[in-house]
Amino acid sequence: MALWRVRATVDDRPGYLSVLTASLALRSVNILAVQVHTTEEGAVDDFLVDAPDSLTEADLLAAVAKGRGREVFVTRADPQGLADQPTRALALAGRLVHEPDALGEVLVALLDAAEVRWRPGSAGDRPGFHGGRMTLTDPSGGALEVLRALPAFTPAEFARAQALVEVAASVQRRHRDQVALLLPDGGEVVLRPATPDDLAAVLEFHGECTATTLRLRFPGGVPADTRLRRLLEPAGGLTLLAVAPGGAVVAMASLLTEGDLGELRVLVADDWQQRGLGTALLRRLRAHAAKTGVAALVAHTGAGNAGMLRTLRRVGAGPIERDGAMVTVTLRTAGRPVGEETPATHA
Secondary structure, three states, rough: EEEEEEEEEOOOOOOOOHHHHHHHHOOOOEEEEEEEEEEEEEEEEEEEEEEEOOOHHHHHHHHHHHHHOOEEEEEOHHHHOOOHHHHHHHHHHHHHHHHHHHHHHHHHHOOOOOOEEEEEEOOOOOOOOEEOOEEEEEOOOEEEEEOOOOOOOOOHHHHHHHHHHHHHHHHHHHOOEEEEEEOOOOOEEEEEEOHHHHHHHHHHHHHOOOOOHHHOOOHHHOOOOOHHHHHHOOOOOHHHHHHHHOOOOOEEEEEEEEOOEEEEEEEEEHHOOOOOOOHHHHHHHHHHHHHOOOOOEEEEEEOOOOOHHHHHHHEEEEEEEEEOOOOEEEOOOOOOOOOOOOOOOHH
């Protein structure tokens, strides 16, 4: 028995697919997998089949034609084709997470393409496909042109390719957002946005902070795991982590937003306090708030948390309101003094 890939267009009408499969069955062809691509010309059926060794390409073409298939494409397949398309696409997406620069190779594998060419972007480079040519936007700039002789690309294949481009773009954005920070005392950390995958490291970080540090940061008690998980990707906000050379999280700062108001929170491991790390994190969050249109920033802390209050003053603290053991500090967004209104524009 031999593996073949068979693709054909059939009328998208009840019973037409069964006619095609019956024609193959009469020749002892076993269908191992099938995908159906909807197009304007009809349903494009993509089969992975196991056929008798005696069956030739011409025999398969004749069987498909007799089964009312048209625009037929037949080629030998390898055992890799036994993996279904969703599994294959997920595996390729996983590769992109670790190797975003391998996008071209991943597209070749996903689409069984002959090659992927890069060219500088131009106004006419809109994503789309025609026949055996597909154009995609390269996350690094320019355009990617995916080429294959046969069969023609389908809308489903274009959608899958677009999804992988988005994965690569997301990973590249995350890498660009990483910043190496040299502290005044010579220590080094990497500042980067948090992701849900950081939950275990963040829980370990909280577990290594002393009870005094946690009490000052969380007067009402350390939040549960579910709340910490939500903090890793706050809706409309941003959480930054400081990661030491060994990979351990040593500080965490969050910007939580509601409308045009933002709240800043920060926690720094005991051994990393008073080294400028909290100040660096809050300044980056303040700059992010300014870029995203946050009008006002506040931070809540204990009245006795002298270290946090000093950090907030460095970042640009304004009015301070005290309510029992808690204080609320209002901060300016980057470049805008507290209370300053945005100047009116004139047409």
